[in-house]
Amino acid sequence: MRVAVVLAWPDSYLQRELVLPEGCTVADAIEAAALPGAELAAAVAVHGVLVRPQQVLLDGDRVELLRPLLADPKENRRRRARGGD
Incomplete structure (x- = not known):
């Protein structure tokens, strides 16, 4: 079966x-x-769609490696609600 593994960071993109x-x-x-x-x-x-490492792959799947968040979304919403963009 054919699958693609992708890593996309802000400064680079790799696909195999x-x-x-x-x-x-x-x-x-x-x-x-x-x-x-x-x-x-x-x-x-x-x-x-988020998956666990033990998820079985199907032909044509695209595995995406996700980078860590740079900021906490909840904290960003709180800051915007307070008016402190």
């Missing part, structure tokens, strides 16, 4: 197309892709 055996997991794909910086990913998604 892989051919893996049926039954491979998200963790298997990330390991096989061996993208530099993958260990910094805060979470993983498949087609934009």
Whole structure:
């Protein structure tokens, strides 16, 4: 089966197309892709939906390595509500 593993940071974009055996997991794909910086990913998604590393992949899936948030969304909303953009 064919899958893509993508890492998109503000300053770089890496994508690796892989051919893996049926039954491979998200963790298997990330390991096989061996993208530099993958260990910094805060979470993983498949087609934009958060998944666990043990999720089994399907042909054509796109594994997305997500970067950590730079700011806490709740704190940003509180600051805007107080008028302190």
